[in-house]
Amino acid sequence: MxxxxxxxxxxxxxxxxxxxxxxxxxxxxxxxxxxxxxxxxxxxxxxxxxxxxxxxxxxxxxxxxxxxxxxxxxxxxxxxxxxxxRDQGVRGLLRVTMAPTIATHLLMPDFAAFAQLHPEVEISVLSLDEPVNLTNREADVAIRVVYDRNTLPPNLHGLQGPELYSGVYVSRDLLAAWRTGECERVRWIVKDNVGLHNWAHGGEIPAAEVPFRTTSADAQIVAVRKAMGMTTLPCFVGDADPLLARVPGTRLRPHGTLWILTQGETRKTKRVRLFTDFVSRRLTAYVPLLAGRIDPVD
CATH class of the missing domain: 1.10.10.10 (Winged helix-like DNA-binding domain superfamily/Winged helix DNA-binding domain)
Known part of the structure; x- marks a missing residue:
């Protein structure tokens, strides 16, 4: 058998x-x-x-x-x-999937707050770059950055969240070194699976010909903190980091829209409804941070 x-x-x-x-x-x-x-x-x-x-x-x-x-x-x-x-109890497993950067740099404090409110819910965070299939029950809730809403699977229930913006960031130490003439050109830090956005060019800092490449968002963030070069980051990462500053002469650009996605009957369970409502309220509170409308950390 x-x-x-x-x-x-x-x-x-x-x-x-x-x-x-x-x-x-x-x-x-x-x-x-x-x-x-x-x-x-x-x-x-x-x-x-x-x-x-x-x-x-x-x-x-x-x-x-x-x-x-x-x-x-x-x-x-x-x-x-x-x-x-049909399960209207709160107790049980809740599997939530999202990109690692959103989990670690934005929503983890909110997951902790939800866990305190509902200790009977077992939260499992699937922090993955590739999408997880909700239809196949690989997760209960997906928080995704969507660039075109027409690409959303029609069988999923979607709750639209705020729009994300990205900017070009450099370490404050490297920016100071460029301003004092200690370095003339600065490397681009590039994620190989994303490349460099066309809109990122045109800032006041001249780019070096040889880039620094990584396939990890975490490595990308550490590299820019360590003055390896300049890179594009979501505003909720770059503006919240006291070691980073926006590159002079660059502008913010839309990076996509956050969506909270659930599937079929699963979204009717009480713990899923409680969680999606909670996260939706938290994302609304983060609108200024996500849009780059707050003053970067000094």
Missing amino acids: IDWDDVRYFLAVARGGSVRSAAERLGVNHATVLRRVAQLENRLGARLFDRLPSGYRITGAGQEVLGLAEQIEASSNQLEARIIG
């Missing part, structure tokens, strides 16, 4: 293309993912993935299993969502 949990691990690898991605999504270690996939392959008597240096490539047999597994998953999720939607 096939274990549904083994199928869940198979689906995570198929969707992520690697054991690492599946382990991160499921919150387990690599060995667990490998063991679960091997168990399913043994039960089915077929190899479901080709193990390549670049990742896991699904086989023909795996493609057949994938289609059936997704049908089973959809039915399971529909049944679970209907039962959960």
